[in-house]
Amino acid sequence: MFKEIPVENFTDIPALIAKGANRIELCDNLAVGGTTVSKGVMAETQKYASEHGIPVMAMIRPRGGNFVYNDIELKIMEADLFQAQELGVDGVVFGALTSDGSLDEEAMEQLIGAASGMQITFHMAFDAIPTAKQTESIDWLVEHGVDRILTHGGSLDQPIEKGLEQIKSNLKYAANRIIIMPGGGITSQNAESIQNELGVHELHGSKLI
Template structure:
């Protein structure tokens, strides 16, 4: 089982890697779903993880709340992407939507372009996309080279036990064209059961270790 662990700062990274984390998602303010960490945290985390052959995925999100960003916020995100690139970060995590919940294609193209070859995860903004728009959204992300989609299969307020069927539909539609990364409410206790039900190789969660 490949375990991606979200972490707010450098402090816990050495312990998590020693205990079996396979990839780190670096994001401040987990209580609001994650925001971009400081340059110093990003630099030290990437340096340590790289020395231990563990990839770092850096959250690029200027604030909590919705995923509809104005031009200034997109400039901030672009600047943070350039910083991640400069520091040698392996991958980045972001998502941008329109007011109606569809993918903001212009914003995403700008952010994908600024990622310049880093791995890209489209984060749980995916779960805010209306269900009937999700198949087209998957197609768009595949066509634009996004590597994976992080999804809970519904609102985080819903238990993952109640959203597994929707995650399975997403996986079936994706047909291995893009990695579907289940997250939100996955723990050491239920991870194996969820992995078996969904037939996935990667799981995301702060309590997997």
């Protein structure tokens, strides 16, 4: 089981790597779903994780709330992506939507361009896309070289078990063209049963370890 652990700042990272984290999603402000950490935190985390052979995915998100960003926020995100690139961060995590819940294709193209060479995860903004538009969103993300989608299968106020059918549907449609990574409410207690039911290889959760 490949475990991606979202971590707030550097403090807990050595212990989590020692306990078996396979990849770190580096965030600040996990209470709002994660925002971008400082340059110092990003640099020290990448250095330590690299020394231990563990990849780091840095959250690129300028604030909590929705995923509809204005031009200034996109400039901030682009600058943070360049910073991550400069620090040698393995990958980045972001997402941008329009006010009607569609992919903001123009914003995404800008951000994907700035992330050139790094792995890209489209985060749980995916769950804010209406179900009817999710298949076309998967196609677009595949076509633009995004590596994986992090999804809860529905609203985060519902347990992950309620979203498994939607995740299964998206897994079937994605057909191994992009990694679908379940997250949100996955713990060391339910991880194995969720992995077995979905047949996935990667799981995301702060309580997996």
